[in-house]
Amino acid sequence: MYRCRYLAHGLYIGLYELRHCHLSIHAPEEREKNNYIQGYLGPKKSKVDWEKLFEKKKQLVEGMRNGEIPSFCKGCHWIEEFDENSENQFLTDFEPYIDIVWLGNFNECNARCMYCSAFEAISKKITTKDYGVIELLKEMFKKKIYDPQRILNSSISFSQGEPTLLKNFESILKLCEKYGNENVALYTNGIIHSRMVEKLLKYKSKVRIRIVISLDSGSREVFKKIKFVDKFDSVVKTIKRYAKSLNKENSSALGIKYIIVPYVNDNKEEIDKFFDLCVNKLGVKYLITDLEEKWFVRHNGEVPEYLKDLLRYFRDKCIDNGIQFEFFDRALVTKL
Numbered sequence: 001m002y003r004c005r006y007l008a009h010g011l012y013i014g015l016y017e018l019r020h021c022h023l024s025i026h027a028p029e030e031r032e033k034n035n036y037i038q039g040y041l042g043p044k045k046s047k048v049d050w051e052k053l054f055e056k057k058k059q060l061v062e063g064m065r066n067g068e069i070p071s072f073c074k075g076c077h078w079i080e081e082f083d084e085n086s087e088n089q090f091l092t093d094f095e096p097y098i099d100i101v102w103l104g105n106f107n108e109c110n111a112r113c114m115y116c117s118a119f120e121a122i123s124k125k126i127t128t129k130d131y132g133v134i135e136l137l138k139e140m141f142k143k144k145i146y147d148p149q150r151i152l153n154s155s156i157s158f159s160q161g162e163p164t165l166l167k168n169f170e171s172i173l174k175l176c177e178k179y180g181n182e183n184v185a186l187y188t189n190g191i192i193h194s195r196m197v198e199k200l201l202k203y204k205s206k207v208r209i210r211i212v213i214s215l216d217s218g219s220r221e222v223f224k225k226i227k228f229v230d231k232f233d234s235v236v237k238t239i240k241r242y243a244k245s246l247n248k249e250n251s252s253a254l255g256i257k258y259i260i261v262p263y264v265n266d267n268k269e270e271i272d273k274f275f276d277l278c279v280n281k282l283g284v285k286y287l288i289t290d291l292e293e294k295w296f297v298r299h300n301g302e303v304p305e306y307l308k309d310l311l312r313y314f315r316d317k318c319i320d321n322g323i324q325f326e327f328f329d330r331a332l333v334t335k336l
């Protein structure tokens with residue numbers, strides 16, 4: 001039997017849709033089937049029928065248990081297999097609640113990362129602003145659709161656009177504080193430093209923020225080639241301030257990522273510079289690596305030996321130096 005915890009309880013709030021998750025990494029062409037409301041335009045214009053939404057989830061969960069894997073889930077590493085006689089039958093998968101939310105409701109940004117799904121929109125300056133996601137979050141908290149007091153590991157992730165540009169960025173964090181939502185993940189480019197984030201990193205609030213900044217380089221030249229903006233120094237400054245604010249109990253609340261982009265930063269020299277800067281100069285204790293998604297999909301997930309070597313090199317360097325480390329999605333599924 002099969003299951004996916006996100007299919008059961010995930011909600012991706014997109015620009016024009018609500019989906020089960022932000023993934024479908026092996027089946028991006030099927031991503032549009034991964035939704036319950038297409039044409040969602042935000043709480044002012046579209047109502048969410050929560051009953052229908054959970055009914056749809058229930059059917060998919062039931063189907064997946066019986067081996068009917070939705071097309072948008074094909075090849076996904078989050079699918080778990082379990083035995084029909086095993087003790088844990090994961091019956092909570094049928095319960096109607098959301099415990100992980102991804103905010104993908106806007107795509108404005110102050111960088112132009114070549115691997116971003118919004119690259120074209122950002123380059124053409126036709127990005128989409130937030131449609132007022134805070135109202136939807138309030139509704140979910142109030143109706144206990146999303147209830148971090150009951151489901152303790154519930155989490156909210158900012159996962160598209162640059163969150164610090166969001167008008168309601170701090171209000172969303174305050175809302176999380178008000179409803180006792182501890183886990184917030186922030187994917188930011190670090191060009192803008194946020195005082196509120198710095199405060200949260202000290203753990204003086206209920207919100208236990210986790211930040212990931214993709215630096216992807218150890219030098220200004222390579223940074224510019226990937227991000228198309230000359231902001232390497234600003235990002236380094238932000239990382240330094242966040243690293244200094246980190247509560248010692250949780251040094252993994254700040255992760256710096258190196259997305260390997262073939263033909264741009266795929267060499268040990270750049271990884272060494274990145275490592276030296278982050279670890280020795282900025283005091284970062286947690287590093288992450290991944291492979292660039294568009295390249296990965298174009299190559300059907302077939303990763304050449306030299307890239308596997310680089311992933312191993314990155315991992316071993318972290319282990320040898322006592323630095324916490326993680327492989328993200330594509331690096332995670334690459335057999336090393």
Ligand code: SF4
Binds near residue numbers: 022024073077079
């Ligand atoms: S199996 Fe993968 S693609 Fe499908 S809902 Fe779960 S995380 Fe998303």
